[in-house]
Amino acid sequence: MPRLAKANIKKVSVRCAVCNADDYDIVAKVREFEYDNTTTDDFQFVVCRRCHLFYLNPRPDVSELGTIYPPEYHVYIPPASTASSFLKKIRAFPDFIRMQIEKQRVQKGPLSLVSGIPNAKILDIGCADGRQLLMMKHINPNLELYGVELDDKSAHAARQEGLDVRSGTLEHSNLPNEYFHLAYCANIIEHVDNPGGFLKKIHSLLLPRGYVVLLTPRVGGLDYLLFRKRYWGAYHVPRHWNLWNDENFTRFAHDCGFEVVKISSVLVPTHWIWSLHHWCSEHRFPSWFVDGITMHNFFWLGLFTCLEIILSKVYQTSEMHIVLQKPLHPGSKH
Ligand SMILES: [Zn+2]
Secondary structure, X not given: OOOOXXXXXXXXXXXXXXXXXXXXXXXXXXXXXXXXXXXXXXEEEEEEOOXXXXXXXXXXOHHHHHHHOOOOOHHHOOOHHHOOOHHHHHHOHHHHHHHHHHHHHHHHOHHHHOOOOOOOEEEEEXXXXXXXXXHHHHHOOOOEXXXXXXXXXXXXXXXXXXXXEEEOOOOOOOOOOOOEEEEEEEOOXXXXXXXXXXXXXHHHHEEEEEEEEEEEEEOOOHHHHHHOXXXXXXXXXXXXXXXXXXHHHHHHHHHOOOEEEEEEEOOOXXXXXXXXXXXXXXXXXXXXXXXXXXOOOHHHHHHHHHHHHHHHHHOXXXXXXXXXEOOOOOOOOO
């Protein structure tokens, strides 16, 4: 029997995760646009009047995580490139392109930070089925790699590949303190209920002068400006709970004990694809057309990747690539 969307799920009202204020304006009335088997409830994104953090408020209670993350949630599905038939391989081409972009991103980003350290210890937080870790291993087989993944099935799949991946949350992972040279955390922090506690936990796991590289949406970019009132793909309702900009993320990182090394932009065609999908879904487009606007569609992925390449030359994109460093001594810069 198909899983049905729930109405009136349990929700909690929250304060700003950066400055703890309870002083906000509503910026967007939003709903679930991606899955028809999670919740039919309406939500709102608000902006903190003090620090401009965007956050979902009220948001689902953590007891509803099983409701808002359906079994077919996209990160749980292995990339189609492992498929066998020729037709499947053609369909897998967009995934192949995305993996190539990802490979470059990993090589120029996190791996370049530890290139001078033999056997650098790296932790991938929210590693899914370990695809990033396998990519890192392929690039440099001498790395000592670890992962943490909430979804047990994905963590199991990663272990099947010979990776050291713990199931569960970072907080309950029993990883050693002051052990890692680098933590990598791609598109996770916007999902967690206590981002401050989460970033402080990463801080405790890192060696002094260790790095954390994060990817998270930026409240900014042309797609944000066009779709911010309801359809912006980065809202990812109701699974994204906090969205930062460069300024309030810098403050947030300092409060958690980190120095900001760099915040830059990365290409993010998926925000455009989802924004268009959500807009079309409420503007009388046939469902076959709307259903085709996905990140697995070569046409849309190609089109918006080209657009992002052009836009990124002149403007920030709506995805931040953040490098933070744990100081050698608390409160010091070195
Ligand atoms: Zn605030």
